[in-house]
């Protein structure tokens with residue numbers, strides 16, 4: 001396997017990507033229409049101003065899978081925010097690149113590559129969904145490092161995981177300094193308890209959901225806030241979610257003001273919290 005922490009060609013962070021084998025490995029290509037709608041909506045709301053202010057913003061959708069569809073949807077959604085944004089879907093499997101190429105149009109293209117991001121200029125935004133979950137925990141951290149080194153100066157990465165049809169998701173936003181936030185997002189119909197979202201945690205956190213780690217304490221307290229908010233359930237799941245998040249914000253640094261927090265975001269079944277509140281005790285060794 002092409003270990004993400006050992007790029008085949010050693011380069012400085014500012015160097016142009018060399019034409020060597022892509023960094024990473026081909027994994028399952030599962031994807032689907034609207035699977036990433038929740039994170040697209042959040043990205044447009046939270047990082048829309050970044051795209052608007054950027055000079056010639058480039059967005060990379062890394063590991064788009066067996067179909068062009070989530071990249072095409074991201075393109076349409078981000079063009080509403082920044083009409084000249086360019087989006088490149090990058091996929092390590094050449095067969096999947098060939099299958100996506102017929103869907104290219106001005107501003108939207110597809111190319112073969114890996115974590116080294118073989119694009120012509122530094123991206124303002126990199127989205128990678130359901131990609132790192134198929135790697136080891138240390139490899140996921142190394143991939144974060146490599147991706148961060150490729151960003152434009154103000155650039156961000158949105159890296160996450162979701163359920164088969166996207167009703168439940170969790171994602172981390174990172175910039176050049178490291179991970180900044182974790183967002184949980186769920187369809188509220190059929191929702192039972194916050195800790196059910198644990199199975200969607202990104203790779204860097206999923207193995208840390210054990211007693212003694214911050215993310216475990218957070219989900220435990222969220223479940224408690226959810227239980228105490230049960231009376232709001234008489235009005236529906238949404239009021240109960242909002243009450244639980246507001247209660248949780250009393251003891252955890254949950255974002256309570258736009259663009260990351262507040263009732264407008266919470267009512268979508270979302271919650272964002274600084275990464276620093278949940279960071280694992282120590283980074284895994286390679």
Ligand SMILES: C[S@@+](CC[C@H](N)C(=O)[O-])C[C@H]1O[C@@H](n2cnc3c(N)ncnc32)[C@H](O)[C@@H]1O
Nearest residue numbers: 024026027029031063064065092114115129130
């Ligand atoms: C499960 S699919 C995810 C598809 C889409 N992002 C989604 O969430 O619906 C994961 C894809 O990531 C690709 N992949 C894995 N590692 C990669 C890498 N280092 N660079 C580019 N693509 C990669 C795999 O080949 C696979 O097609």
